[in-house]
Amino acid sequence: MSARAFTPELSAQVCAEIDRWVGKFPAGRQRSAVLAALHAVQHENGGYLTPELMNAVADYLEMPPIQVYEIATFYSMFETKPVGRHSISVCTNISCMLRGADDIVAHIENRLGIRTGESTPDGRFYLKQEEECLAACCGAPMMMVDHRYYENLTPAAVDEVLDGLD
Amino acid sequence: MPEHDLVCFATRGFDSEPWSLDNYLSVGGYRAWQRVLDGELDRAAIIEQVKASGLRGRGGAGFPTGLKHSFMPREAPMQKYLVCNSDESEPGTCHDREILRLNPHSLIEGMAISAYAMGATVAYNYIRGEFIDEPVPRFEAALQEAYDAGWLGKDIRGSGIDVDIHTFVGAGAYICGEETGLLESLEGKPGKPRFKPPFPAQHGLYGAPTTINNTQSLASIPTIILKGPQWFVDVGVEGSSGTAIFSISGHVERPGNYELPLGIPFRKLLEIAGGMLGGRELKAVIPGGSSVPVMPAGNIIDATMDFDAIKAAGSSLGTGAVVVMDETTCMVGMLRRISRFYYAESCGQCTPCREGTGWLYRVLTRVMEGTGTHADLDMLVDVANKIEGHTICALGDAAAWPVQSFLKHFRHEFEYMIDHGGRSIVAAPDAAAA
Numbered sequence: 001m002s003a004r005a006f007t008p009e010l011s012a013q014v015c016a017e018i019d020r021w022v023g024k025f026p027a028g029r030q031r032s033a034v035l036a037a038l039h040a041v042q043h044e045n046g047g048y049l050t051p052e053l054m055n056a057v058a059d060y061l062e063m064p065p066i067q068v069y070e071i072a073t074f075y076s077m078f079e080t081k082p083v084g085r086h087s088i089s090v091c092t093n094i095s096c097m098l099r100g101a102d103d104i105v106a107h108i109e110n111r112l113g114i115r116t117g118e119s120t121p122d123g124r125f126y127l128k129q130e131e132e133c134l135a136a137c138c139g140a141p142m143m144m145v146d147h148r149y150y151e152n153l154t155p156a157a158v159d160e161v162l163d164g165l166d
Numbered sequence: 167m168p169e170h171d172l173v174c175f176a177t178r179g180f181d182s183e184p185w186s187l188d189n190y191l192s193v194g195g196y197r198a199w200q201r202v203l204d205g206e207l208d209r210a211a212i213i214e215q216v217k218a219s220g221l222r223g224r225g226g227a228g229f230p231t232g233l234k235h236s237f238m239p240r241e242a243p244m245q246k247y248l249v250c251n252s253d254e255s256e257p258g259t260c261h262d263r264e265i266l267r268l269n270p271h272s273l274i275e276g277m278a279i280s281a282y283a284m285g286a287t288v289a290y291n292y293i294r295g296e297f298i299d300e301p302v303p304r305f306e307a308a309l310q311e312a313y314d315a316g317w318l319g320k321d322i323r324g325s326g327i328d329v330d331i332h333t334f335v336g337a338g339a340y341i342c343g344e345e346t347g348l349l350e351s352l353e354g355k356p357g358k359p360r361f362k363p364p365f366p367a368q369h370g371l372y373g374a375p376t377t378i379n380n381t382q383s384l385a386s387i388p389t390i391i392l393k394g395p396q397w398f399v400d401v402g403v404e405g406s407s408g409t410a411i412f413s414i415s416g417h418v419e420r421p422g423n424y425e426l427p428l429g430i431p432f433r434k435l436l437e438i439a440g441g442m443l444g445g446r447e448l449k450a451v452i453p454g455g456s457s458v459p460v461m462p463a464g465n466i467i468d469a470t471m472d473f474d475a476i477k478a479a480g481s482s483l484g485t486g487a488v489v490v491m492d493e494t495t496c497m498v499g500m501l502r503r504i505s506r507f508y509y510a511e512s513c514g515q516c517t518p519c520r521e522g523t524g525w526l527y528r529v530l531t532r533v534m535e536g537t538g539t540h541a542d543l544d545m546l547v548d549v550a551n552k553i554e555g556h557t558i559c560a561l562g563d564a565a566a567w568p569v570q571s572f573l574k575h576f577r578h579e580f581e582y583m584i585d586h587g588g589r590s591i592v593a594a595p596d597a598a599a600a
Contacts, residue, residue: 105435
């Protein structure tokens with residue numbers, strides 16, 4: 001039975017991407033592709049997952065849906081609620097904290113009029129609560145915007161990045 | 167340091183595309199692998215050379231890499247795996263990202279040699295999800311170059327040797343840096359560490375014998391094979407062979423990743439990083455990522471940066487992430503941030519860690535909010551002691567050690583804050599005395 005016929009929520013592009021990942025693992029170990037599948041689905045859906053999309057991934061990889069929900073909630077890069085389309089993560093871990101990360105967060109909160117963990121009402125920005133160190137400690141303070149790293153930040157540099165987004 | 171002494175950063179100084187195959191070949195790249203493919207070294211010989219080099223794992227634990235490789239049943243007729251741990255996420259650490267971005271072929275060659283030595287035909291590089299924009303495509307492009315040039319695949323260059331390397335991308339979880347948590351993640355599960363034994367060399371990925379090594383450890387292996395183990399031994403000091411990449415961050419003038427011989431004096435390291443930011447006084451250093459005990463200035467200033475010396479001085483070289491703090495740093499605030507991190511990143515399967523890390527964070531928060539008591543300080547140490555050694559993996563210890571060491575060395579800052587309604591000693595009218 002082909003699971004594909006029953007998963008119309010996944011685009012051909014996403015299916016091709018999942019297939020590429022499944023090909024890296026031994027036969028019968030397609031579950032290993034679940035992180036990659038969720039990355040692909042989330043990306044195409046504007047930055048967050050829905051129950052329908054998670055179910056479709058479960059179906060496609062022949063996994064129980066609960067196992068996909070577990071993955072989606074365990075790993076911090078997956079969003080299970082709607083969020084703004086540009087995701088901003090400011091590293092506030094020790095190296096960045098020592099170089100003024102808290103001021104960068106305050107600047108962004110003021111500029112966007114939201115608190116960390118919230119999205120702007122117009123759906124443009126999501127200021128994510130980032131707990132991890134993002135491993136760019138020698139360029140502190142830093143932030144990640146839509147997966148891109150910006151290092152040695154100042155409030156002016158932050159403004160320049162955010163002004164450049166649609 | 168002269169360029170010829172560089173191991174992992176050999177191509178870093180190149181002006182144009184240091185990550186390219188041509189640049190890597192120009193510094194002797196793939197010559198060690200060629201020797202293996204030519205049959206000059208068999209599996210046992212490679213492992214003996216890595217053992218003789220004294221290479222110790224660069225991911226934090228410092229376990230001898232050659233010894234780890236020798237645990238694999240390399241001649242057993244079953245599928246075996248090598249996994250590279252590029253889930254770089256120990257706070258303060260950022261050198262594996264530099265290897266992936268600037269010299270990915272050193273890692274590919276190191277993975278190929280090591281996989282062959284352990285009888286593994288398949289290797290995965292587990293790269294943290296946040297590296298998806300730059301390090302991942304850079305590594306994947308290098309893999310493609312290596313395949314196109316005939317350095318990977320089946321019956322490589324007619325040698326009869328098969329090695330395939332695949333990239334894997336994580337999705338945000340510090341715990342996946344723990345090797346068995348990483349294996350769970352690679353199998354498509356939450357990254358909850360496994361009970362050991364059995365160790366991965368017996369029961370690893372998909373139940374098959376597996377070895378997990380850090381990025382920098384693997385990227386060091388081609389040079390060890392090419393220049394010989396004694397060369398590597400001579401670069402470092404006794405017990406700490408070779409170079410290591412120090413990620414120096416915090417209050418220094420020139421934060422950066424510096425590849426330097428192990429055993430370099432801390433004073434020299436600080437000088438290379440441009441000295442203290444603004445010429446201020448050194449207060450403390452975390453010498454190996456946030457999990458290792460903090461060292462007051464007096465304990466590290468005359469120490470050398472190698473495994474034994476830092477251990478003797480009361481901490482651990484860990485990942486080589488040197489976080490420098492000056493006199494303006496509030497140690498209570500630092501510890502609270504560290505404790506929040508472990509609280510957020512605990513996977514939750516062991517009660518002492520799941521509950522204890524939350525206690526640590528909440529008690530430190532009330533101290534900072536001015537409602538802490540002196541009894542809280544004893545409770546912090548008590549909770550930390552009850553986490554340490556009572557969990558499946560080392561995250562519990564990593565959450566405990568900062569608490570124990572910050573309170574051991576800087577208890578007066580916590581007491582001052584409790585006595586002054588949450589005001590930090592560095593904000594005191596006579597703050598210079600802090």
